[in-house]
Amino acid sequence: MARILSIDFGKKRTGIAITDELQIIASGLTTVETKVLLPFLKDYFAKENVERVVIGEPKRLNNEPSEVVPILNEFIKKFRIEFPEMPVERMDERFTSKMAFQTMIDSGLKKKQRQNKALVDEIAATIILQDYLNKL
Template identity: 65%
Template sequence: MSRILAIDFGQKRTGIAVTDELQIIASGLTTVNTNELIPFLKDYTSKNKVELFLVGKPKQMNNTDSESETLILPFLQKLKNQLPNIPIQRVDERFTSKMAFQTMLDGGLKKKQRQNKALVDEISATIILQSYLYNK
């Protein structure tokens, strides 16, 4: 089997999570600067077999797309053009940042560690991936 890679896209930073090859466990991989995201994904997929990209879809409470969706759409087009053999699926990402912060609190991270926005992005990507695996 191959991995599933989840992307919590952000204007400055993007959190990335990945499954194991059996697609059982979701783990945070890293956070990358968004302007380096496509080269990172090309490099990662050249070394690891990835069968699916999950990309968070930001929604409002009334189920309409959030404003940040306009930033994600050009990225999705680039991703399709650069890595056309890997399908992309969108996943509702409402509340993932809040859940990530709560996970950090529950994990006993100190205030300084909880202010690490890159870690929040990585945990958010992991939550997106876990929810996909749970509902698969």
């Protein structure tokens, strides 16, 4: 089997998580600057066998798209041009950042460590991916 990769897309930073090859566990991979996301993915896909990408769908509480959606849609267009064979699925990502922050608290991370927004993005991507796996 191949891995599944998830993306918690942001204007500045993007959190990335990946499954194991058996697609049982989601683990945080890294956080990259959004402007270098496509080159990062190209390099990663060349090294690892990834069968699909799950991208967090940013929505407001009233189910309206958030302000980042137009930028995300533009990224997805570029992604599909760069990787036409790679399936892309979207998952509701509401509350994942709050859940990620709570996970950091529950893990006993100190206040200074919890201020690391890159870590929050990586954990949010992990939550998106684990939610996806739970629905399979």
